[in-house]
Amino acid sequence: MNLFDYTRADTLGAAVGAEGALLAGGTNLLDLMKIGVATPSRLVDVTRLPLTRIEEHEGGGLRIGAMVRNADLARHPQVLARFPAVAEALLSGASAQLRNAASTGGNVMQSTRCPYFMDPLSPCNRREPGTGCSAIGxxxxxxxxxxxxTGCIATHPSDLCVALAAFDAVVEIAGPSGTREVPMATFHPLPDANGVAPALAAGEIITHIRLPDPGGMARHARYVKLRERTSFAFAIVSAAAGVEVAQGRIVNARLALGGVAARPWRCLDAEAALLGQPPTEDAFARAAEQALEAAAPSGDNAAKIVLARRIAVRALSLAAAGTPDRMPALPASVFEGDVHG
Incomplete structure (x- = not known):
């Protein structure tokens, strides 16, 4: 690990524009520093920022502070009641110990786990634009x-971001030039010939994630993840889905895929194709085909296209069947002030 300076930002104003790498939970950044992939000359500790609340938002939505811990978000009573796929996505990721440390904003900003990106000796356009993509071939x-x-074939590793993208989450950002908002579905840039541009401009910081009212999909939403082992593994493919049915026909649908691209992949054409259809496996299979119509192997991974279709059908089918009861929520009093208690 390289030598670095350390400073702490106790206010949002001190964090905005600060030169250095932002340190929240540290569950990704510190790992990258230990293996020499990240070599910041300064760490800016943002763990004291007043961004730890989960609040009601207009129209039945929620506004989530960037410093809310993943474990707290997964067990918040309003998340369990209105956005069960978000809770399910969080609980499928990492370990309980890491969820206790990881922050919402940090989860969104985590780096790819591509083994070539994680190897500082391998050329990588993400680490050093213009050096090439070692994963090709x-x-x-x-x-x-x-x-x-050909500039980058890595995938984004977050489970949470897939569920957020499916249900129209918006990322609130503060920076030296003011504030801005970006839909989660387009927050992470796709690669060009030289790699991937950063999601945030210099000096910017995520302050909140905003989720709108899910309406009739509140109890018909699921997150399904396929991984190589049950515990502490990133998705090979995953899907977040929501389905609202009235009089035997689908009147609203949501579908996003994970593990398939450099960002969560929102399947708008598939959602539109489901409207007016009966909630059957055949309808879901046709939607899945449409969602993966543009898919192409980036190497020896054609099987992933088949797996993605199947995981989409399963997520849609489970969502249509209804969200089962979850684990007990934390007491509401825990969230009346600072979620860290």
């Missing part, structure tokens, strides 16, 4: 099948 079993270029 390499081990590509878990790499992208949508939205990739």
């Amino acid at each position: 390499g081990e590509t079993r878990n790499h992208a099948i949508l939205g990739w270029t």
